[in-house]
Amino acid sequence: MESPVAQLSSSDLRDRLEAAVAGGMPRALADLASLVACRSVFDPRIEDPAECVRAAELTAALLTQAGVPVTPLVTPDGSLAVCGRLPRPGARRVLLYTHHDVVPVGDSSAWTSDPWTLTERDGRLYGRGAADCKGNLVAVLTALRAVTSVVGEWPVEVVVVVEGSEEQSGRGMEKLVAAQPNLAAADVIVMADTGNVTAGQPTLTTSLRGTASVRITVRTMAQSAHSGMYGGAAPDALQALLTTLASLRSPQGETTIDGLDASGVWGGAAYDPVLFRRDAAVLEGVDALGQGSIADLLWARPAATVLAIDAPATARVAAAVQGEASAIVNLRVPAGVDPVVAQGLLVAHLRAHTPYGRVEIEPFPVGRGFAARTDGPAYAAMRRAMRTAYGREPVTTGQGGSIPLTVALSELHPEAEVLLVGVEEPECHIHAVDESVDPREIETLALALALLLCDLAA
Incomplete structure (x- = not known):
């Protein structure tokens, strides 16, 4: 029928x-x-x-x-x-x-x-x-x-x-x-x-x-130290962490994790830069990051983003060198990139680029x-x-x-x-x-x- x-x-x-x-x-x-x-x-x-x-x-x-x-x-x-x-x-x-x-x-x-x-x-x-x-x-x-x-x-x-x-x-x-x-x-x-x-x-x-995120913690002292008494010689965990995090991006904003390819090209529809600025609410006078098309950067290349940092809030400021600081780094990888491999490269990069201190890295579950x-x-x-x-x-x-x-x-x-x-x-x-x-x-x-x-x- x-x-x-x-x-x-x-x-x-x-x-x-x-x-x-x-x-x-x-x-x-x-x-x-x-x-x-x-x-x-x-x-x-x-x-x-x-x-x-x-x-x-x-x-x-x-x-x-x-x-x-x-x-x-x-x-x-x-x-x-x-x-x-x-x-x-x-x-x-x-x-x-x-x-x-x-x-x-x-x-x-x-x-x-x-x-x-x-x-x-x-x-x-x-x-x-x-x-x-x-x-x-x-x-x-x-x-x-x-x-x-x-x-x-x-x-x-x-x-x-x-x-x-x-x-x-x-x-x-x-x-x-x-x-x-x-x-x-x-x-x-x-x-x-x-x-x-x-x-x-x-x-x-x-x-x-896919996703391949981690938590990184840098420890340098058993406790914080007064910046007036010890600042300059005391190993600042927060400064060490910031130096490490800065290494994840080039001055132009491109993701630069050692060994992780960042040259992919998107083959689908383009993303108009003007629309991107509007959609992302980018402020006047601020440029989009990286070199290449917006679509390349969003969908064909890895992107490392610092989601959060554990450090003293400015509202509770104290004159102290920090003995411990941590951050969560979110790594997005394009389809076809093994997130386990990418996460391993991220971990190795963070360890290699931390200038001093004890480094602990906790990998989060990956998503393909x-x-x-x-x-x-x-x-x-x-x-x-x-x-x-x-x-x-x-x-x-x-x-x-x-x-x-x-x-x-x-x-x-x-x-x-x-x-x-x-x-x-x-x-x-x-x-x-x-x-x-x-x-x-x-x-x-x-x-x-x-x-x-x-x-x-x-």
Whole structure:
């Protein structure tokens, strides 16, 4: 018997799905408001753990109502992942991934409006998680509802995974799928946790950088020493650490870790320097770092960043030479670079460039980079779906951040095609004060996902 999808012409299917998505947007925005109200930071020191439970239960209820029976599962790190599968024997298996946890809001008084209340201003919707990643979750929900309302049955086998500790890098979901590979088995894996280079420009992310961070501690004295009595001869641990950290970058700002290649060239879409300055809020008179294109520096080369330093705060200044100082160095490496090797080079570099003192280095767990295979039928289908939904030709880009589960799933299911898409364009300011989302991005991504699910039924 001919499938319901095959009974519709491509233009009729597109028009019906577009109407269904548009008609579902009031429900989508109501769902987004409910999800944003959940303070789902997976860290009991910051938010009540009951908030993560509330977000997981709400996510499960919404997905079940959309037609995919799911249930919250406790992962090895204690977070709740929402997982489910709607079997359709013989059909392609499509996994839809996103996450329901969020980063902390920081100083809530710095926000223009309450970060836990979805608030509309000038056409954008503000709130923590409005884009990353609850906006993506709502786009998935809206696509699922549109498909069932138009087609009447699932054209593919749908698998849903909604993680609960992605922002804290708890790795609970990675361990869960490693222990239960069938939980996330699929032919096509859609990771809805990235976005477009600009609003309205359909974008497929094809590269994620890996991570290889460390904590370095320099000790020189059993205690601090008075700078008037001992300064000049006393070995200053903070100065030694600063000298070490300065060696990680050239005067032009390029990463210079001994033995680590920093000459890569990005082969995808360029990143306009003017847009970069605006997106990164670079101050007037300050230049971007490094030599090469912005895209080269962001996605094709390693980048060492000092995330934090343990040293006396200026508000508590004392005239003392420090006997101990430490810092966390975050190293991002492009796809194709082994993060274990890179971390080893970083450790050796830090030891070699510390001028004096006892050096202790604690390596953190590494995360591998990811490079998508872009020549498969699902990738072509996604390009078609995006072209139709957005009315523009899709482009490819890289992402400097990491999505650890992407690598885990691609290694568990190497034959699967992995597609990275989302609603997170630069104006969203994810992880920052006043995070927001353009509701048109939710609507258009939902249409693209609905078209993809129907296309993959062929």
